[in-house]
Amino acid sequence: MNARRTPKKLPTVVVALLISAVIAVIIVIAAVVYVKTSAPDEVAPDRGELPITRSDSHVLDYVGPDAPTLVEFLDFECEVCGAFAPYVEEIRQQYDGDINYVVRYFPIPGHFNSMNAAVAVEAAAQQGSFEEMHDLMFETQAEWGEGQTSEAARFRSYAEELGLDMADYDAAVADPGTQARVEEDFSEGRALGVGGTPTFFLDGEQLELTQLSDLTDAIDRALAD
Numbered sequence: 001m002n003a004r005r006t007p008k009k010l011p012t013v014v015v016a017l018l019i020s021a022v023i024a025v026i027i028v029i030a031a032v033v034y035v036k037t038s039a040p041d042e043v044a045p046d047r048g049e050l051p052i053t054r055s056d057s058h059v060l061d062y063v064g065p066d067a068p069t070l071v072e073f074l075d076f077e078c079e080v081c082g083a084f085a086p087y088v089e090e091i092r093q094q095y096d097g098d099i100n101y102v103v104r105y106f107p108i109p110g111h112f113n114s115m116n117a118a119v120a121v122e123a124a125a126q127q128g129s130f131e132e133m134h135d136l137m138f139e140t141q142a143e144w145g146e147g148q149t150s151e152a153a154r155f156r157s158y159a160e161e162l163g164l165d166m167a168d169y170d171a172a173v174a175d176p177g178t179q180a181r182v183e184e185d186f187s188e189g190r191a192l193g194v195g196g197t198p199t200f201f202l203d204g205e206q207l208e209l210t211q212l213s214d215l216t217d218a219i220d221r222a223l224a225d
Contacts, residue, residue, distance in 0.1 A: 051204035052192065053102050054184065058130050061092055061101040068099045068203055068222035073106040073189045075197040076117035076137040077145045084198050085138040087212060095219060103134065105185040106197050113144060113151045118182040120155035123172035127164050136161070 048054050050069045057071075072088065074081045092101055105122070107114035117137050124133035136158045144151045152173070159169045172178050189199070193206060200207045202218050209215060 050100050050102060052201045053104075054188070056181065057185075058103045058125060059100060060103060060131055061096070061099065063097060063100055068219060069102065069201075070099055070219065071102045071104060071201040073104045073185070073194050073197060073199045073201075075106050075108045075111060075114050076121065076134075077111035077114040077141065078108060078197045079141070079145065081198045082138050082141045082145070087215075091216060091219070094216070095223075098223060099219060103130075104189065105182045106189045106194055106199070107182060107186060108197065111146075112148050115179065115182065116150060116152050116155060119173055119179050120152070120159065122178050122181055123169050124159055124162065124164060126172050126178075127168060129162050129164060132162050133158060 048057050049065055050057075050059065052069070052071045053059070105118045107118045121130060121133045121137060124130060144154055156166075156169070160166060192201070200209070200215065203222055207215065207218055
């Protein structure tokens with residue numbers, strides 16, 4: 001097992017934003033967008049190698065099936081997800097080589113462009129650029145989040161910026177199968193009890209976070225087992 005790495009110190013403004021986000025999650029239910037608890041759609045069984053994954057899940061960091069697996073269900077339009085994004089990157093650096101990290105889609109229906117964003121990211125993923133498009137969504141979220149008109153053209157410009165094959169990108173966005181892939185994650189998330197974003201699972205168990213250190217504490221315990 002690798003020696004524990006000391007994470008870089010986050011900028012004060014980022015720390016303040018993250019702490020505020022977590023407090024909002026705990027105290028104000030509106031801060032974590034709630035999904036109505038109607039019966040989830042059935043999803044065909046498709047177990048991946050790692051816990052709480054499918055065979056086509058986006059594994060950003062892979063160590064192996066014996067390493068702890070952190071799975072994040074997220075919404076690209078969710079402000080709390082955006083606030084957590086720098087912290088998650090710090091965790092990935094801190095535990096590089098020690099844990100698996102997986103991203104799964106959970107576009108909140110009340111967010112006008114959450115599905116458009118997820119489809120754009122999935123279309124980019126089909127050209128091997130999932131993480132690059134993922135990062136662009138959160139880096140620019142303040143520019144397009146909470147709008148009430150389609151941002152599909154903006155997201156297409158991101159694909160151009162990344163140098164993707166635009167004919168293939170457009171075909172993927174237009175393909176109903178691309179949105180269906182996103183919806184599979186959403187439906188499975190609901191079946192697992194996901195009610196808002198971000199939601200984290202560690203080795204198949206949903207984490208209840210009340211402070212930022214809860215996430216790293218849980219990972220440390222998993223690594224010590």
